[in-house]
Amino acid sequence: MxxxxxxxxxxxxxxxxxxxxxxxxxxxxxxxxxxxxxxxxxxxxxxxxxxxxxxxxxxxxxxxxxxxxxxxxxxxxxxxxxxxxxxxxxxxxxxxxxxxxxxxxxxxxxxxxxxxxxxxxxxxxxxxxxxxxxxxxxxxxxxxxxxxxxxxxxxxxxxxxxxxxxARAGRAEVRQAVELVLSGAEITPGRAESRLGYRLDSSHVAIIAWTEQGEAGVSELETATRTIVHGGRRALAVAPSSSTRWLWTPGTELQAVVERVQATARQHAPVRFALGGPHSGIAGFRRSHREALRAQRFASGPASGERAVTVFDDVHLLSIMLSDQEEARDFVERVLGPFAGADASVIQTVAIFVESGCSVRETAARAFCHRNTVLRRLALARRDLPRPLEDNAVQVGVALRLVGHLERRAAVPGSS
Missing domain, CATH: 1.10.490 (Globin-like)
Structure with a gap:
């Protein structure tokens, strides 16, 4: 001064x-x-x-x-x-x-x-x-x-x-307004915005944050929620339960939101996140939240693996297929055939190969193994797959992801 x-x-x-x-x-x-x-x-x-x-x-x-x-x-x-x-x-x-x-x-x-x-x-x-x-x-x-x-x-x-x-999560009036908007009740955008303290006339990405780790996880959940709410453009947050937070953040760039959430997840390991896609207006507010809920259901429990952040776009196809698990099992059997019982290292190499656009060089780098090892494992896979791998790479990739989810869900009573 x-x-x-x-x-x-x-x-x-x-x-x-x-x-x-x-x-x-x-x-x-x-x-x-x-x-x-x-x-x-x-x-x-x-x-x-x-x-x-x-x-x-x-x-x-x-x-x-x-x-x-x-x-x-x-x-x-x-x-x-x-x-x-x-x-x-x-x-x-x-x-x-x-x-x-x-x-x-x-x-x-x-x-x-x-x-x-x-x-x-x-x-x-x-x-x-x-x-x-x-x-x-x-x-x-x-x-x-x-x-x-x-x-x-x-x-x-x-x-x-x-x-x-x-932005304070859990306020009764905010939670009530959110429930009215999500239920499709008659409430004008102006009145809803006034009660929410959040603009509804733009594009939104819905986020669900939750923990399955008890009181220690809830403390991390609160901190993670504050990080997202106060980071970048301000978000809306409410608490439907002590261990879950519903959030919406303005924006059309999903990847930017995903990266911000992933950075938060790395700092708060007990907390997990599910994201919907970016959609506009009140209808988009509801739709993105529905997608986040579907991503959360897909990600929760033993079927989720170790992923801390689940994006609806990444699991949309799998969630549709898993809605009929009998049909999903039939799809896996038809696409993978005997290869479904292959050694785990071979299955993992094929999964990376498909994700890498069928590049042997990139697969070797990502799998931390020699190029010849990749070629040998791919040869084993081609021997057991019903159709040539390169001609059916997309379906093989989907089937491999389904296998893990079907096995984990089968291990959970009442999940099939």
Whole structure:
């Protein structure tokens, strides 16, 4: 923070009052373009063009920069107190809902630069004395910088509170609103968004996080949920039970969400995740959650193996086939034939070979074995498979994945 300059002389204080007074009087001329320029400068062109969001930002900037000009007009050279009124609270909550907290802070800095440029012009309009201008602008630089710095800190704290409030899992009113939306009950998007604290008019990826590790797992579940909710664009989270969390995060890029969840899973081993695909609007909110539920059912229990993150797109075909286990067993038998009883190392090599696009070189690298070993195992597989491997690679890959799930489900009473 800049050090405070010496107190203003009466003459310079009068000039600062005059300069700020001119800006207060002409606020309708400079405030709208200042807002639009500040939003555009930090990559919020869409917000600048959204009438409702732009109006909210104008009110917040009005409450911030006009507050500085108005206070300085009356008390030139004195520190300006920070007051977060309803307009600042409204835009803070709106930007939290949009996941734009970081750029919101940058917008204040951009606004400060434009407000100071206005003050420079106003200063030159009231005096052309170099000494008076230097003192006036040095004092204004210290005062405005200090004011914006304290405002940004206060807004950051406010956003943290808003973020914690709208994202807190398990709140009864949020859970009830989620259940209404998921059930297809008659509730307007605006009312639902107000109760959820979450925008429904964009694309969503649903996530289900759960643990099967008791109290120790629940503690990790809470931490993992907070990590996802507060990381990147803000997510919605509710707690249907003590060991499960339902989440939705805005976005159309599934892979980006998967990578974020995988990073969280690596830090919180007892917690497992199932993800739906990205879908838009209220209908997409429901559909992605249904897909996440199907992925969770596919992933839960002994049939899941060791995978911590299950994505619906990766198991969609398998889940369809496993819905009729008798048909799935028949498919495996027809595709694999005697190969279903091959040595585990051979089966694993063939699975990697199929996943690698039938590349011997890549299979050897991924299986950590010599190329000749891969070729020998593939020869054994070709001997037992009913159809040539390269001509039937996709079905062989699906059948191999089905084998493990069928065996694990057969080991669970009541799962067949």
């Amino acid at each position: 800049l050090s405070r300059p010496s107190p203003l002389t009466d003459a310079v204080a009068a000039l600062m009052t005059q300069a700020c007074g001119r800006l207060v009087a002409t606020q309708d001329e400079w405030l709208p373009p200042l807002t639009a320029d500040a939003l555009t400068a930090v990559g919020l062109e869409a917000a600048a063009n959204d009438p409702a969001l732009r109006a909210a930002a104008e009110r917040a900037f009005h409450a911030t920069f006009l507050d500085w000009f108005g206070h300085t007009m009356v008390h030139p050279g004195e520190p300006v107190p920070v007051r977060l009124n309803d307009a600042v609270r409204q835009i803070s909550r709106e930007l939290v809902l949009l996941g734009l907290e970081d750029v919101a802070i940058s917008a204040y800095s951009a606004g400060q630069a434009r407000a100071f440029a206005l003050l420079i012009d106003a200063a030159f309009s009231v005096t052309d004395d170099p000494a008076e201008l230097q003192i006036l602008l040095e004092t204004a630089t210290w005062s405005m910088s200090s004011f914006v710095e304290r405002t940004v800190a206060a807004v950051d704290d406010l956003m943290a509170t808003e973020r914690e409030d709208v």
